Amino acid sequence: MSHEILIVTESELKRVLNLGRSMNDLMEKAFASLAAGEVIMPPILSMDLPKVNAEVDVKTAYIPGFDHFAIKVSPGFFDNPKLGLPSLNGLMMLLSAKTGLASAVFLDNGYLTDLRTAAAGGVVARHMAPKKVGTAGVIGTGVQARLQIIAAHIERPFKKVLVWGRNRDHAEACARDIAYEIGVEAKVADSAEQLVKESQLVVTTTPSREPLIDADWMHPDLHITAMGADQEGKNELDPEMVAQADIFVCDRVSQCEKLGELRAAMESGNWPSDQTPAELGEIIAGTKPNRTHDASITICDLTGTGAQDTAIANHAFELAHSLDFGTIIKTD
Amino acid sequence: MSHEILIVTESELKRVLNLGRSMNDLMEKAFASLAAGEVIMPPILSMDLPKVNAEVDVKTAYIPGFDHFAIKVSPGFFDNPKLGLPSLNGLMMLLSAKTGLASAVFLDNGYLTDLRTAAAGGVVARHMAPKKVGTAGVIGTGVQARLQIIAAHIERPFKKVLVWGRNRDHAEACARDIAYEIGVEAKVADSAEQLVKESQLVVTTTPSREPLIDADWMHPDLHITAMGADQEGKNELDPEMVAQADIFVCDRVSQCEKLGELRAAMESGNWPSDQTPAELGEIIAGTKPNRTHDASITICDLTGTGAQDTAIANHAFELAHSLDFGTIIKTD
Missing domain, CATH: 3.30.1780.10 (ornithine cyclodeaminase, domain 1)
Incomplete structure (x- = not known):
């Protein structure tokens, strides 16, 4: 044949x-x-x-x-x-x-x-981030930290980027690359807390197995895209955040409840077992509630789909x- | 990179x-x-x-x-x-x-x-078929019908092959190909029953979803390799045969109970739920009971493994x- x-x-x-x-x-x-x-x-x-x-x-x-x-x-x-x-x-x-x-x-x-993962973040920014984003923050310093910011900047042309990672040298390199690539001011944040508090759009891109962001740091006028957790055991967000956000969205619920932030929230009892989050496609289609005003707090959990x-x-x-x-x- | x-x-x-x-x-x-x-x-x-x-x-x-x-x-x-x-x-x-x-x-x-599937049948013949096989029978007339017989003939150089399939023309063509390839007498059987009764080694190679072989046709001095069922719903052997055989072996138990003859036997209550069949590798290693004498009846269920x-x-x-x-x- x-x-x-x-x-x-x-x-x-x-x-x-x-x-x-x-x-x-x-x-x-x-x-x-x-x-x-x-x-x-x-x-x-x-x-x-x-x-x-x-x-x-x-x-x-x-x-x-x-x-x-x-x-x-x-x-x-x-x-x-x-x-x-x-x-x-x-x-x-x-x-x-x-x-x-x-x-x-x-x-x-x-x-x-790499491309399709970053572009998913771009789609999330298009539909869920506050209309005006002055500062975007990225936690993590790898390939996706760079690409997620590039893909999001297409949708929300923010002027400033904050980068935080465990290794300051890596964070400096990541900030330099971002500044060069999209021509914005990019700096290393002193802490994840400072980064979250000063940003309107935050992307988490790490393989962390324990929360890097405290629920206390959330503030009105904030969207978080958590794309690091894609396996059982990985977790970047304080599990309380998922329920506390005004809107919590999954790329695919059946995956997020096994591999994503939703899993950690369910296991810790922070997500009511009788509730099903919206999926990103439903937000795109307008069939499920999205951010209603800039002061809303929204979170999207990305695990990556076929x-x-x-x-x-x-x-x-x-x-x-x-x-x-x-x-x-x-x-x- | x-x-x-x-x-x-x-x-x-x-x-x-x-x-x-x-x-x-x-x-x-x-x-x-x-x-x-x-x-x-x-x-x-x-x-x-x-x-x-x-x-x-x-x-x-x-x-x-x-x-x-x-x-x-x-x-x-x-x-x-x-x-x-x-x-x-x-x-x-x-x-x-x-x-x-x-x-x-x-x-x-x-x-x-095609090759690795047929060679698995060859390994089964090597370890489980009666020492002397005069006649081998194959049910089905596709690529695997031909290859299974070639792989088994290496281990048991039988002199005669019987072929049976729903389409007699296909069966004739299959018999001709087998006769040419391994230089034995190969004929179309009048029925699956005749084929089973006259063979010491039978291979079933069809995508059938209902049994093609009756338990009544089994006889001492018989080995059957059932390799057609590899999906839920497929089934070539009367479910009673699995329990009636002296020895029943799976390539992989966890697959056979979902996809193979074992599934049909379990669903129909013909296989005791507290018993685990031996795996082919255990027969090869000699760690599980195999055929004890030529008069035994043995069956091997192949679903194909990674x-x-x-x-x-x-x-x-x-x-x-x-x-x-x-x-x-x-x-x-």
Whole structure:
């Protein structure tokens, strides 16, 4: 059975695919489909490899209307830095939604995931952040700390960014990168508390397993996007915050109650077991209550969905065809 | 992050990788590791797509001692024949067990699965079939009907093969292919009953959802390998047979009780809920009772495991290196 498969590398993708308003649009569309109940998204396949300090996740989602669906493999090998390699890498496959035949393999080392994850934060800022954001704060100093701020700045062109992380040198480097990339004033905050109190939009991007933000620090005119917790045990927000916020939203409730901030809130009894949070797609569609005025406090819990992978992989495949990049392999 | 990934096609694999005693050896090793508790094998990721009459399964398993682990994507799009395409296809990825980096992508359209599935039947024949098999019978007329008989013949060089299927033309073609391939007399049986009664080794290879073999047809000096049922609802054997056999063995109990003949036997009350069947790896290791004499009746329930995928994909990767085939893609 002969057919052609397109192999696309990370560097090819980086040349043509970046954050921007249209990437946020693409993720908005993915979340809207997800909440409309059109998406078929099975639970994540997760393989823990404690002996080698590693884990592997596989995600997929089928979205009607997209020509293909993605299957994404995300390995995390946390001893890699000792070998001079990043902990996270991965690849994505794209299969025809009509025949199941493989159409493309993206050897992206997680680049598409970086983009779609940051763009989800952009969509959240578009729909949930106060209309006027003067200062945005980011907790964490890694790749997502930079990208989340870039994606949010497209939607709320704030003038100032505060960065906080456990390692001050890393925080300084992150602030410099952000200042360079989006041309705003970016400084290291003295504490997470100062950062939260002075910001109208806060993004948390860490793998923390205990809260980094106190409920006491919340103030009117605040939105928080918590995107670090994506596994059982991870937790960035004081569990009381989830119930105290005027609006609490999940990217996908069934995932957040296992992997996200919602899990910690439920386990500590801070979330009433008979209540179901809204999903981001419902906020986009306007079918669930959102922020009513700038003084509201809102929180969004992002765990990452296969629907985002399918959306960005379809887009990358179309780009590869129109711009003619990648290597074609005939299977027979 | 630059590294090299090997892309290997179905036709490249077919030139160098086939059934044979060493392939059976490889699967024997995989099952032995599985039963020794060394393998980490998460539940299958399964996505049903009823609107397009399709399903997609993803399997993986980590086996200590192998340099890599496989992640296999198996789509089944059952309207494909209308388009002139096979229903089943798929691809396999191979990731480093040390760093998680992708080492290879096998665009095999399911060829490696065909081999490892048949070789599992070969291992079962090696360990569980009567020492002397004069006649082997196969129910079903597809690819696995042919391959299962080839893999079993390596272990028990029977002189005669009976084939039975719902479509007599398909059965004739299957018998002709088997006769040509292994040089034995191969005939179409008049009925499944005749086939079972005249065979010492029977392999069932169909996607049936109701029993094709009656418990009444079983006789001393018989082994049955049931490899068709690999999904909830599939069932080839009269549920009473599972309990009536002297020895009943699963490739993986946790899978068979959801997807295999064991499921049907448990649901119909034919398998005592407080009893756990032996696994194939335990039979290989000699730690659980096996056939004691030729007159015994034995049954093995195969659902297919990620451990087999990891074993065959490692082997294919080594072959590609030593024989220098495949296309190398630099990721950066």
